[in-house]
Amino acid sequence: VRYDPRTPVIVGAAQVTDRIEDPTAARTPLELMVDAVRSAAVDAGAPTVLRGLELIAVVGGLWSYPDPGRQIAQRIGADRTATLLTEFSGHIPQALINHIAGRIQAGDLSMAVVCGGEANRAARRARRTATERRRDLDPLLPPAERFGPPLVMSDDAESERGVLAPAFVYPVIDSAIRHARGETIEEHRDRISALWAGLSVVASQNPHAARQEALTAAEIKEPTDGNRMVGFPYTVAMNANNNVDQASAVIVCSAERARELGVPIDQWIFIHAGAMSTDTARLTNRHELHRSPGIRHAGRRCLELAHTSVDDLAHVDLYSCFPSSVQVSAYELGLDTDRPLTVTGGLTFAGAPINNYSGQALAAMVHRLRDEPGRGLIHANGGYVTSHAMAVYGNEPPPAGRFRSDHPQEPVDAEPTRAADHQHVGSATVEAYSVIHDRAGSPEWALVALRTPGDARTWGRTTDPDLLSAMMVSEHAGQPVELAPDGTVHV
Incomplete structure (x- = not known):
């Protein structure tokens, strides 16, 4: 295939993972990212490549560095580079790659590095032991240029009813999947546990994974002292694990620049x-x-632009914060859930460095494609299955001879939506729900999605212990209830 010399290629990719117990010895987020960037340059076989970087783009995180890219530049000797810092969202790493690839294809840029990282595990250990962590933030640096829209997860009305956190909301989505498939609660729990067991097998073979063990479906499904129920039907082993110290980096440049670098x-x-x-x-x-x-x-648009289909994808990594995210993505993309859907092991087992999981996945995809040539797709998700970025990668040049991208928002906006009715009181029908457990593993309250008689949606909650117990044994989706003015659901 003849291709444009400005076609973007990834020439270096690396991941780093700290497993150090002493929080004073563990690397800071900045140090993790610097080491990932340097390792990516070594992976490219051109350590001096870093001095020629034109852009250092950093995926935003829990830390408060005003311009981490500038501090990275100072440490690697990239004095003339521009910097970028993203907003907060899980889809951002892939969105950033698409943005930079577009700039390279347009000739606005010839080489950049995309990196991200967190040291959440070390920070937690430091808090637990009242230990002071090393600080390497430069407060005198002006803020970096920002990339991406600010993330807003829910509005006030949703938050008041309990739509507050992914660990509460994603199991509600899985309840809707269960009801749509006509499964019993136990059939559903068995199926999603088996799905997640498959991810753990991949993680067991990933040297960078936070949890390198293959779990059985039964070990994932059943609550134990070390695997408490969080938001039914999800145990800890079905939740994203952000208790990690991880970073990644990929070096992206034009094919022409890659050839010049050797x-x-x-x-x-x-x-x-x-x-x-x-x-x-x-x-x-x-x-x-x-x-x-x-x-x-x-x-559909991504595959069309890549001149490929799901059947031609050798490797896939779907955003796997919770089982419902993978199931929704697989269904909409037409992927069989019996095939491997991750190259890392996913956010539960490989690790979830807050916003940078898909950065880790991309580094893993690069090495997977080198070892097992073909095409690979990455899907990154932000919010509650809200913001999406995806791309197709391959060892061979793109059939179109260049990178192509699109933002098909118009057909998405033309799809049916549902009205909200947060003022509704009275009769309603349960659409989906999750029973939220406390840290001791006891049921505490339920978040309930409701349909009004006018088919609008609202939210309710209950702390009735008998109802909570019943919801985990028999299907309550489709059942009639009463919604009180304070948002309490009564059977």
Whole structure:
């Protein structure tokens, strides 16, 4: 295939993981990112490549560095580089890659590094032991240029009813999946536990994974002292694990620049195509909780631009914060859930360095494609299955001869949505729900998605212990209830 010399390629990729117990000896987020960037340069076979970087783009995190890219530049000797710092969202690493690939294809840029990292595990250990961590923040640096829209997870009305955290909301989405499939509660729990066991097998073979053990479906499904129930039906072993010290970096440049640097062509991973989309900003307005028009339209367009299909994808990494996220993505993309859907092991087992999971996945995908050539797709998700970024990668040049991308938002916005009715009081029907447990593993309250008689959506909650117990034994989706003015659900 003849291709444009400006076609973007990834020439270096690296991940770093700290497993140090002493929080005073563990690396800071900045140090992790610096080491990842340096390792990516070594991976490219051109350690001096870093001095020629034109952009250092950093995925935003829990830390408060005003311009981490500038501090990284100072440490690696990239004095003339520009910097970028993203907003907070899980889809951002892939969105950033698509943005930079587009700039390289347009000739606005010839080489950049995308990196991200967290030291959440060390920070937690320091708090637990009242230990002072090393600080390497430069407060005198002006803030970096920002990339991406600010993340808003829910509005006030949703928050008041309990739509507050991914660990509460994603199991509600899985309840909607269960009801749509007509499964019993136990059939559903067995199926999603088996799905997650498959991810753990991949993690067991990933040297960078936080949890390198293959678990059985039974070990994932059943609550124990070390695997408490969080938001039914999810145990800890089905939740994203952000208790990690991890970072990643990928070096992206034009094919022309890669050739000038002397990077062997068998090291190159071409970025074939990318796409982005956004579902309704508020979960309340989704037409169906278990569907995602955003993934469907972005996926179709991405594959179309890459001149490929799901059957031609050798490798896939779907955003796997919780089982419902993977199921929704797989369904909308037309992927069989019996095939491997991760190259890392996912956010539970490989680790979830807050916003940078898909950065870790991309570094892993680069090495997977080098070892097992073909095409690979990454899907990154932000919010409650809200913001989507995806791309197709390959060892060979893109069939179109260049990188292509699109943002098919118009067809997404043309899809049906659902009205919100947060003022509704009286009769309603349970649409989906999750029973939230306390840290001791006891049921505490339930978050309930409700349909009004006018088919709008609202939210309720209950702390009735008998109802909580019943909800985990028999299906309550589709059942009539009464919604009190304070948002309490009564059977």
